Amino acid sequence: MVLGQARDEPPGWYIEDVGRGMIYKRGRLLGQGTFGCCYQVTEVTSGRVYAVKVIPRARLTAVGIGARVEREQELHSHLSHRHIVRLHGHFADRSHLYLLLELCSRGSLADILRARGRLREPEVRYYLRQVISGLHYLHGHGLVHRDLKLSNFLVTEKMQVKIGDLGLARGAAPDGQRWGLELYRRIRGALYLLPPQLSPQARALITLMLDPDPVARPSLRDVLDHQFFTQDLSHTNIGRGKPLLVLGTV
Structure with missing residues (x-):
């Protein structure tokens, strides 16, 4: 039980995309789903605001979850339309995978x-x-x-x-x-x-x-x-x- 809780802990208040040299400040919780949680984040240098879907690495090993996440990344990378949520990028650290998405601030x-x-x-x-x-x-x-x-x-x-x-x-x-x-x-x-x-x-x-x-x-x-x-x-x-x-x- 303790280990399971640890795997699902939220990320820190600051999230770093090491590959791109970006740091994001975590804001309010936007929602929770099968994969994990979604937060509003602000890129500290530019002030741009996004939504980030945070997926614990442990959940990626569940049947079907990893493949579903990979499919979502792949499809978003080829799509661009005013009524489709835009994926700005994705990155990972030791404990989480992050999907950086267009912010839809009024929820669903x-x-x-x-x-x-x-x-x-x-x-x-x-x-x-x-x-x-x-x-x-x-x-x-x-x-x-x-x-x-x-x-x-x-x-x-x-x-x-x-x-x-x-x-x-x-x-x-x-x-x-x-x-x-x-x-x-x-x-x-x-x-x-x-x-x-x-x-x-x-x-x-x-x-x-x-x-x-x-x-x-x-x-x-x-x-x-x-x-x-x-x-x-x-x-x-x-x-x-x-x-x-x-x-x-x-």
Whole structure:
């Protein structure tokens, strides 16, 4: 027990990237996940602020964790899009691996939903457009994210959404094959519930997107052309002035 606790101790208040000669001052805790913790850090020379994902070396030996971290590093190094979290670099010391990421200071959409409880559909449209833009970019590079959830949609100070955590992303599955297990049983059986407060347009779009027949589902372009998005353009003021804490499940 004592050894396990020691392995998961946070890094010091100052974190050094020896290879690049950079020193970062650790700030507030941004979140915790399967790999480790994420902190806000400041590069002491330039004053630039980042997020750093801190992964104890001991966890890299767990089944699948090391490969997932390597995949995330590799994919991020080839991707550049306004709605994908940017990886600025990675380095390590004797006890931790560090992924230096673009800072999304307002947390995730999961955090925002917990604070709000419910979101208005114009707000959903505003942010969902950004998510779709990021997904379109990933799909254009032959990648399937495979872990799309609110906690992996991060929000910047200017209320811009960034898709993060590419550790489970893979190339599209070959014809006749699928990635996953239980999820696909639910998809094939159309086993899901819709909240009663949804508008008819929202219900219609979700039903289309969750059609058991993949051929019948709309493309990302078709999604954006659906009446759910075209019925109301009042989203243009969202994010101006005092930022709204917005977005959750449709």
